[in-house]
Amino acid sequence: MKEPVRVERLDEATLSGLESVLRAACGMVLASSVRRSLGTALTRAAESQGMPTPDFLQRLLARDTAAVEAFIGYAVIGETYFFRHPEQLRELGRLASQHLGPFLVWSAGCASGEEPYSIAMTLVAAGMNPEHIRVVGTDVSGRALERARQATYSSWSVRRMEPTLERRFLTLTPESVSVPQEIRARVELRRHNLVTDPPPVSGAHAVFCRNVLIYFPPEIIPTVLQRLVLALAPGGWLFVAPAELPFTKGLGLEEREVDGMPVLRKPLLSDKAAEQRASARAVRSTPLRVVSRAPSPLRRVSPPARGTPVPPTPVPSAPAEGRVAASASPTVSASSSVQDIVEQALAAARAGKHERAEELARLAARELSPEAYLLLAMVYEGRGDVQGAVTAVRKALYLEPQLAIGHAMLVALYGQLGQPDEAERARRNALRALEGLDDEHVLRGVETMTAGGLRRVLVPGVKMGKSGAR
Template sequence: MVAVDPRFEAWLSHETGIDAPSLGPNTLERAVLDRTRAMLAARGMPHTVDAVDAAALDAYWLRLNTAPDERQALIEALVVPETWFFRDREAFVTLARVVGEKLAREPMRVLRILSAPCSTGEEPYSAAMALLDAGIDPARFTIDAIDISTRAIEQARRAVYGRNAFRGHPLTFRDRHFTEAAGGWQLSDTVRGLVRFAQGNLSDAPADDTRYDFIFCRNVLIYFHRDAQDQAIRRLDSQLAEDGMIFVGPAETGLMMRHAMTSARIPLAFAFQRTAAGETGARAPLPFRLPLPPEPAASAVGLPGVALPSVPVRPVAARVPAPSRPRPAPSLAAGPVAHPLARPVLPTIPEIEAVLGEPPTVAQARRLADAGNLDEAERVALEIANLRAPEADTFYLLGLIADARGRHADAGDFYRKALYLEPAHYEALTHLAALLDVAGDTVAARQLMLRAERALARQGKTPAASSESGTPEHTRGTHGARRP
């Protein structure tokens, strides 16, 4: 089998919605060959195990279509879950805040949350911990979680997690909700009892007419073919409450805007709501077709001759005068955090400059954006882009800010600048792909996604080797498609 057998590629598309090439080069081929060899060995044919011929593939094709357990086994071979707690923290910050606001208005309401796909449970458990840590009464919410992988569901129910499930800082939630156990950390019974797991597939019709106030479906849709994307989004929309909210991955915002969905305009949460009748919340098509940025073999020096969009920039020459009476110097560090959802109190840019005696950095601009101060974050990033040696991350951050504000043509320009400086910048590739896709240029969008996969492969992070939510790292369970 030199290339993917069309029969198996079509089967995978129909069964799961996954576009086989999105899994990485030869991933489906290797899985089919492994399962065929396993079938031959089980039949006592060891002399043919190493040489899979056309007859053996025909026999496996018959088994795949007649044995439900083999269908699930092949899906499990393609699903490689890898995720961690509180990944993309802003989504959980938003969940806790909006749940609190809804319950303040309707104290007796019970809010419903769905995680689909849920992989090995880190996402729905993070939602549960976020709500508990925000003081939400467990009687006021329910959490359902589905995944196509029965193996992932079993691991989620055991709720014992190793070191890779705990990434970033702070990890104070682990002290509150976990105890050390053999092989890792065991989640508390309190949190485990708040999530109901079930095996399920996004391509299937809903089992009932339950409506959810919040749905997490992050970083899986980009691995589906277009029809499967539309079908999954329609299903999610049918299960969304009238005032509900859907969280997607950063590269999937364009997919949502193909449908009647409007950005909730919450920085870095990538949250969407159903567009109300008469509103024009959907993203307008780009006024031009963005050309693909080049993919040079070596890093380029300098910027392409494209002017920055016209954004007012306040002068930065003035320094804050010394105060008339002593006061503590502002700290740049966030300091101790009470729990993983706490927001740091950030100093202003003039204060930073006064204390450090030097201009701020991209890291400080990102912190400002994370805290919701988009005006100041944009000002800092533009200052860096205009007055210093540019970096790809600077333009990527400017693209995120422009995207969050609905300036999608500007966002595309910034992502292209980032790719000019760093052709293998994965996030810029996926975000620009989303812009191209919503503009109708699906061929160019697909080319960019393939470039993103190649960039990861060069770093040794192929989807097959890794697998939530942000690197195509995980076949995020519910659908077996890997999440970036």
């Protein structure tokens, strides 16, 4: 059989053309790390249509409908897993347990289906009558929806699921896990474009749209959010990813804190005062500018031997004397960005000013900065509060689950706590987060480290040289 022609490396003009196709079709703008995968997506989409890649590319750039639909299925990456952001699902279960009668939830951008199935499981576990549960899962990718309908997954999709729920709601085999019919019957899957289509439901008691808004350009996000809110019944709840909360300012939604993170509620029709107060707060509280990357806080950590605690990871050492003096008295102005505040907090930590570092890191954490939580973890660890450091890192990972440096920090912290199984799990998660990244890719965090450097630290049996990881 002739090997298909692969076009893995695309020139800038072709990449821009492919991005234009995606934006016109579903409003999405891809992050730079995802943009590099368009060549692979193009080849796989061409193979799925039985066409040579150059011919498929020509049809795609001409906006052929079948070609565009096939390309979306491979280019729109829907990385998800069961019971993602479990705090939000626990809150949904608590709310549902107080409800009588039918209960409708929309899972927008549901990808391969783990989220809507998790929602249905949560509602059943909360004691709701299964006949009252209706979960509508939608996605722009027909390929993702087909996977969702098959409802069969690898063990990686249940990596964060509690064992009791896994045993209760999933059918397990050595090769796969599958969702039983009684749960699948509660979930309806539909094709839907969040940018161009009206809401597929109305009067929903909850809407989930998590880790989807970040793919849209800023001018489109308000329109998408308005449609999500329109789908809610008065008093209904909107669940977005923590990193997407700043986008919801100005919508007149009420905020409620759950496990340290806010969830959003559409005001009741009679509660005009609450709506006005929420709008006033949105006008007053302009969010700090969120930056895409700051350097990372990973110290050199070695993978744990089974049963062997990992040695403590120190707070960063103080820099040269002149630099400490220059940043010994950090000031924060109203125009300071999150990156500015994190850098000042890091300078304070290096100078041994842990209280000031914590104060600044907490200020940045209000804007849901993963880097701020990593820095708080460093401060806690420097005080000997290893469990507090673990909690802070887990909050960073709640905001950014693919934060490789956060997972790697847990390797060392769990080692100090004498929990080798958790340390090994964190090591594997860190390596998975590095998959597909070039060795020279600079990782997000608080101090600079490359993907290749972190891999060398984490791979069992590989010891660091004197220079350590770059």
